[in-house]
Amino acid sequence: DGGITQSPKYLFRKEGQNVTLSCEQNLNHDAMYWYRQDPGQGLRLIYYSQIVNDFQKGDIAEGYSVSREKKESFPLTVTSAQKNPTAFYLCASSILGQGVNTEAFFGQGTRLTVV
Amino acid sequence: GNSVTQMEGPVTLSEEAFLTINCTYTATGYPSLFWYVQYPGEGLQLLLKATKADDKGSNKGFEATYRKETTSFHLEKGSVQVSDSAVYFCALSSSGGSYIPTFGRGTSLIVHP
Numbered sequence: 001d002g003g004i005t006q007s008p009k010y011l012f013r014k015e016g017q018n019v020t021l022s023c024e025q026n027l028n029h030d031a032m033y034w035y036r037q038d039p040g041q042g043l044r045l046i047y048y049s050q051i052v053n054d055f056q057k058g059d060i061a062e063g064y065s066v067s068r069e070k071k072e073s074f075p076l077t078v079t080s081a082q083k084n085p086t087a088f089y090l091c092a093s094s095i096l097g098q099g100v101n102t103e104a105f106f107g108q109g110t111r112l113t114v115v
Numbered sequence: 116g117n118s119v120t121q122m123e124g125p126v127t128l129s130e131e132a133f134l135t136i137n138c139t140y141t142a143t144g145y146p147s148l149f150w151y152v153q154y155p156g157e158g159l160q161l162l163l164k165a166t167k168a169d170d171k172g173s174n175k176g177f178e179a180t181y182r183k184e185t186t187s188f189h190l191e192k193g194s195v196q197v198s199d200s201a202v203y204f205c206a207l208s209s210s211g212g213s214y215i216p217t218f219g220r221g222t223s224l225i226v227h228p
Contacts, residue, residue, distance in 0.1 A: 006158075031214065031215075033215070033216065035218075040220070041220065042204070042218055042219060042220035042221050043159075043204070043218040043221075045215065048215055050213070050214075058215075090158055090159070092158075092159075092216065094208070094214070094216065096214050097214065098145065098147070098166075098209075098210060098214075099147065099166045099167075102147050102166075102208055102214065103147075103149055103161045103164055104149075104151075104159075104161075104206075104208075104216045105161075106151075106158035106159045106160070107158050108157055108158045109156070109157065109158050111156075
């Protein structure tokens with residue numbers, strides 16, 4: 001079955017530590033996205049990529065980094081520069097273009113907690 | 116830029132009540148419109164969609180009509196069930212926004228037996 005997989009489901013980070021969240025899709029989608037979800041704030045875009053080896057900052061990119069070396073993979077690193085990283089992180093993918101079948105497909109999310 | 120505004124929650128209903136969750140949007144280009152649902156601790160799932168004006172999306176008893184004249188895409192269901200309790204997100208994508216999905220803040224629905 002085609003889909004999008006995030007791992008791990010739960011992640012704990014110590015102060016000053018970098019952590020990497022995995023996101024893999026086998027839907028052959030060109031576009032991939034990372035969103036952060038905090039209670040009452042909806043989804044905020046961190047980074048997105050619409051082609052391999054290229055990515056763009058979203059609304060809240062500070063303290064995060066990404067790579068897109070393969071079409072299927074879009075890992076997110078939460079660096080020590082991110083002062084408040086505790087949140088639920090969602091990865092999504094979609095085809096690009098107008099009209100039908102342009103919806104986003106989401107992974108199950110990673111809940112990151114600073115300890 | 117693109118934006119989506121949806122009514123704040125929580126919306127609390129009794130089972131079999133009628134549901135409306137309002138959603139309005141601002142977009143450049145000709146957006147596609149979506150409703151997603153999120154159950155606790157999970158990612159978002161597509162509930163329904165509409166890709167042009169006057170289209171009606173429907174799924175699992177939920178409906179929404181793409182109203183270009185009022186820039187709205189309100190979600191409705193005639194008779195809610197306890198199992199419909201979740202958070203609902205209105206969203207759009209358009210060429211003017213580089214096709215990046217833009218989401219509203221989400222509306223929590225709580226259905227009591």
